[in-house]
Amino acid sequence: MDISRRQLHLVSADAARRSGVDGADQEGNLTLSTSLRSPRLSSRSRASGHLEEPLLDPEAAAEAGESPAGNGALPPHQPPRGAHNSERARRHWRFAASHVSKLMPDNFANSDSDTASILSERRLARRGGDRSRDAIAQTFISTLAGTLGTGTVLQNQSIAMEHHPGVWSPGSDARCIGLMLVSSYINVLLACIPVGILAGALGWSPTLVFIMNFLALVPLALLLGETTEDLAVRFGDTVGGLLNATFGNVVELILSIAALRKGLYTVVATSLIGSILSNLLLVLGMCFLFGGLRFQQQRFSPLANKVGSSLLFVACIGIIIPTMAKRIYGSEVMTDAAVINLSHAIAILLMFVYFCYLTFQLKTHSDLFASGESEDNPALSLSGALAFLSAITVIVAVCSEFLTGAIEAVSEKFNINPSFLGLIVLPIAGNACEHITAVFVAFKNKMDLAIGVAVGSSIQIALFAIPFTVLAGWVMGTTFTLDFDVFSVLMLTVAVILAYFVSSDGSSNWLLGLQLIITYVLIAAVFFLEREPKHRSGGH
Template sequence: MQKDDGGLMNYLYYLLVAVPVAVYLELTHASPLLIFVFSSLAIIPLAGLMGKSTEELAIVAGPRVGGLLNATFGNATELIITIFALKEGLFDVVKASIAGSILGNILLVLGFAAFLGGIKNKTLQFNYQIANLNTSLLFLVVVALIIPAMFYHAGDLDSAEAQTLSLITAILLITIYVTSLYFSFKSHRHLFHTSHNVLEKAEWNKYVSLAVLAGSVVLVALMSEFLVGSLEHMVQQVGVSEIFIGFILIPIIGNAAEHSTAVLMAIKNRMDLALEIAVGSSTQIALMITPLLVFISYLFGKPMHLIFHQLELTGIALAVLVVNFAIRDGETNYLEGLILLFTYVILGTAFYFV
């Protein structure tokens, strides 16, 4: 999160009152729906605090360490939520959350950013090198997810073989992610210079930043446990599927503050930063968070494979294709933003009926 979105965060901080409310509801064994709602509301400002403290540490530590910090904590909230879902064996929720995060960032967030920013600025320009790298990496993700599913659904792989292939795929994905970080921040960093890379002064010292980051992580973990624990009962009470919850709600809850920042940056004609937040976040989820979840699943004794639902795979493939056409020329506008938004609405509606 950037410094010029402080006004937005001031409003989000009011949601921190949901933290003690969620704790009270959990301790009194209240309605699962209420626990789910208030723990979800509590996670939104906590995620914002995590982002704020990470950025403050990045300014103090310098660009290299800062890049690593942002890469590590950029999607930490959603990682924590999905780890608790993984612990409970809710693999469908985890995979839907992965798919929903990828699609939410490149369709919903980038769509809103291009639409609202394009209305104000007519044409939004950005570094096409960043766009090309991220879309190339996302195409690799499409291949990596479709191949195991295609062979599994065709009957050419049994469950054990699918699990082995998924583990190999996870290792390769995280390897390419680490390599892409080296490419962007070290060997070819001159290609990725953008106008927003200016010297900033930290508002918090490193001790305050570390304390806020540590406290936010602990509280996000607690709220995530409440959220996941109430999920199954809440689903029965409301009558929606776990896949829809994972696809729509969890990604929005975990990244609401960051999503708002991307839109604000686009409105201010800082599309490089908006693109970095939206598409870069999708790349990070696909190449870092997804493999990590596979590895962590082994620690719980419940290995998760990467065989996704056909609708999830179709959605990811089509979304990457649409986004590639929208950003490959280094500029975008409100019409392309609207196309991305409508694509997301169509996919979200389909998931509602799954």
């Protein structure tokens, strides 16, 4: 472990000055101490190339007569003088030794997964509306220090949080992309990309094509989210919100368009509804369940949850109207042309509602979604981020094309309803990493962030992805309407109502989570057992 000597001297000087240990004792305890400060970049430190280091021990800082965020560590060559054996000295050295243990290699056996979790939390903070990422950023630096060595982090600040100019910077971009690629064990699935593409191009077994391309989409979705977040940080809240709206569900959008081109209207409709159901029932339920197993009761903001639920109700109404109008009034009154025109009008209105929601979230009522201001800087250069995002998007499009092309063959071979593949299987590809991280943050009692992810992702699908798919079909000349299967729409409405009732009071427990999960399993069982769809959703 490469812990810089400057860090060791700083903590020794700090602890010695606050406890009265002289230079001999300080030098003798160098091997037992590490930095009591967590690196943090400021405008001045970025300009000078050094890190400011705020104190992490408020009690010790108060006794020393300085604020926890202040500086003022004595240089290593100016050790303070004082008594050796005071209780205060022993307490400070114990505090220093405890921080050394946090940087030991055996505590970082799972450092890759820790880093991945932190990267994902950073993305989730914006997706869920919580933009207070200071603590996450500091933990990210600390994890890097434990994984790469403090000296490595200090010498390569571009890997962490340093601001890059908007020009091509191959060296630092390559290091940052390399860090993203090794930051999660899930990225091992990137090896499925060449196999899946080759299998699809050469016409190998449809089952192999489906499985390989499905697995390839899981890490690609993770990399897309991190790159999108990097661009969102650069452009600010407004443009960043639009970027997250566009690329936050890009895997679902590309899958839907690829299936739409092949005429798989039922798969398109069920995959979009399935994404909402998995967020509202499965993910939210797992957050409540695992968080409730650790904490008897967890609290979160009921007002933000109320806003999200009302938006989902609006989306449900927009889907119910064309679905039920034709069945109530008959095809003579509600002709196919009328349903198509009605769907286009509703899609435009739903997207308008979504952009109004972005204004509400990011501008007029941002205090409901943010707990404080944060300082964050992009890790990639602008050119590097755009190039990496474009490359990933192209690969996602290719994998999605082969995946959707194998759906019918897999459905026939294993006698599985295509609606089940769309409702249950396909949403996993685009949301698996995010869902896992949402459960982890709920286990850490960060319920506002976890619920923001589940409800926020549902809003993006309902008010952006579904209308976008309808309008994309209009442009492509492939008609896709909001005339969905009645049972699917009914289950969507039930899920929205149930999710609202279990979270309306701003508290949760494990039993509420279990109810949501059981509801999701019951819905999945219906689609699994149904062999022939009764209605071809969305197609005319």
